[in-house]
């Protein structure tokens with residue numbers, strides 16, 4: 001099942017992607033929460049009601065609605081650095097012996113097809129195509145062999161990075177470089193975990209149609225279950241929390257010469273079984289200042 005968050009007639013709510021249509025869960029199952037994190041928190045009865053609704057016919061054409069991030073405001077967005085061997089090598093870093101974790105702020109969430117801002121403070125805006133997973137159950141200290149049971153599903157992420165803010169200073173400032181507004185496009189759907197094997201999916205990133213990253217999630221150093229077990233050793237994970245699992249080789253920063261994103265560029269990240277997200281780079285509008 002492919003769970004989506006969509007906006008239609010200025011109203012944002014949950015739906016199910018069915019071919020080229022959307023089943024509106026607020027019509028098909030009005031008692032369900034209309035927001036994905038609350039829906040996941042409602043547990044198996046809610047999921048079962050959604051599965052029954054998934055047999056119905058679509059309420060809208062996909063083209064008639066706007067898809068949003070599947071989770072609008074995750075409690076946490078956790079990210080893994082250097083989780084593909086070739087990317088660690090192209091970054092001049094050692095292969096990590098344990099997952100390298102940083103966070104993206106939840107205000108960086110962006111829709112799967114929405115513009116990504118290029119701020120005036122950088123000339124080193126970069127992409128990172130990544131597999132993301134979404135927590136389905138509140139959990140702590142989950143062993144690797146139970147991790148699959150607490151993952152609701154998977155989606156695609158571009159871990160957009162402001163390299164000069166990320167890498168300046170010692171130690172580097174991942175938090176400030178990875179969390180600019182609009183820099184966490186996610187989607188297009190939360191594909192439930194029963195639909196795929198997360199560790200055998202082709203992942204490609206294209207900039208203006210040119211393939212920059214092309215790998216398979218079988219090349220992850222730490223797989224989703226190892227990452228989840230590691231994170232939950234320290235803290236509780238909650239429904240709707242998002243974990244982005246790291247990017248393969250081929251980022252713009254590692255090209256020779258380095259290549260930065262600029263206004264007008266189109267970045268597309270595709271993952272087998274999950275579809276694609278595609279975001280245009282735009283100069284950050286002047287009206288983002290708010291105080």
Ligand code: ZN
Pocket residue numbers: 079080081128130159246247
């Ligand atoms: Zn990343």
